[in-house]
Amino acid sequence: MRLTWDDVSSRRLARHHLTDGDRAGDPAAAAAGALGIHAQVMSAAEVSIGIRTGGVTRAGVRDALWAAASEPPAAECSLIKSRGPRGTVHLLAAADLPMWTGALQAVPAGASPFAPGVRMTGTQTDQVVAAISDAVAVADAPLTVDELTAAIVVRAGPWAGERVMPAFQDLWPRWRQAEAAAMNRGAMCFGPDRARRATYMSPARRIAGFRPAPVDEALATLVTRYLRTYGPATPAHFARWLGASPAWAAGLFTRFAGLIEPVDFDGVEAWVALGDTTFEGRRYGGLRLLPYFDAYLIGCSPRATLFPGRAGERALTNGQAGNVPALLVDGVVAGVWHQRRSGRRIAVTVEPFVPLGARLLRLLDAEVDRIAEILEGRAELTVGPVTVGPHA
Known part of the structure; x- marks a missing residue:
């Protein structure tokens, strides 16, 4: 089967709930459709979910995430804040957390960046994860770092609380090296x-x-599910998205060969889920403003096609996607943008790299209004140069 970018792009946009006729019904459906929403910048995560849904604001995202978070024994929610692909903070559909924790604990960890006297052994990591699991299970409310540190020291020993781990011009307790492992194994997640x-x-x-x-x-x-959302894709694409080694990802594709099938994607062999070969064959003619670290920008490949020409120079940072909010026109990056908030006023500056005719300007106005609705503010649009640099 031979596929072009136009074939693939329109389907990806629809499955990301980024086309007008394919909006998600709620925040959890938006997070599930994108296979996780990057949440290092929470306001950006709220926009990522909001533009994929109809009428949901940041309050709706927070309700889905934190509703009754402190009530024991179990308060149902539809979103969970935890570690996701690449080890970064994500909003995940609660229904997907069993899948995520089952899969992420199997991804081989890279070499520790810490000195021998600082790094934890595999046995110590297991001890800390067990201590975390017990501590949060019996706690009456979510625990701060200091409270959790004290609880871990009681269960694992003083070594776990020693402030020896360099981080952000400070020294963190040793156990925090195991924070990602604890989340990947389902021992804990973030609270409010x-x-x-x-x-x-x-x-x-x-x-x-x-x-x-x-x-x-x-x-x-x-x-x-990755191939249904981001495919056709290669093992190398999957490895970059997940934060795993290309060799391990290639082995995984071989292991599950009976569940996937190859296609020709612009002359390159790539894979889709078995039987998932329906493509519309037309480019989606729309406009979206995607915030920092939006899943579509980070996960879709090849990047040279998604970020053509000047977009590759302005919207990628050393080849990394997501550090700059992007204007998406007809499924490819065609500009950058930035928003600055002061009270309820949200100043939105959009710098397009292509001419915007009357139709696209109307779509841009509507998109800016939607972002203001999501963030519960009042937007003012300026079309002109964006001088703010990429997110660190």
């Missing part, structure tokens, strides 16, 4: 911030009966 401090809690308090899915089942599901 307390006075701007992060908190941690048990996923079982958010999802009744929660447990990670069996590893093989979770990996098979993740591969096929």
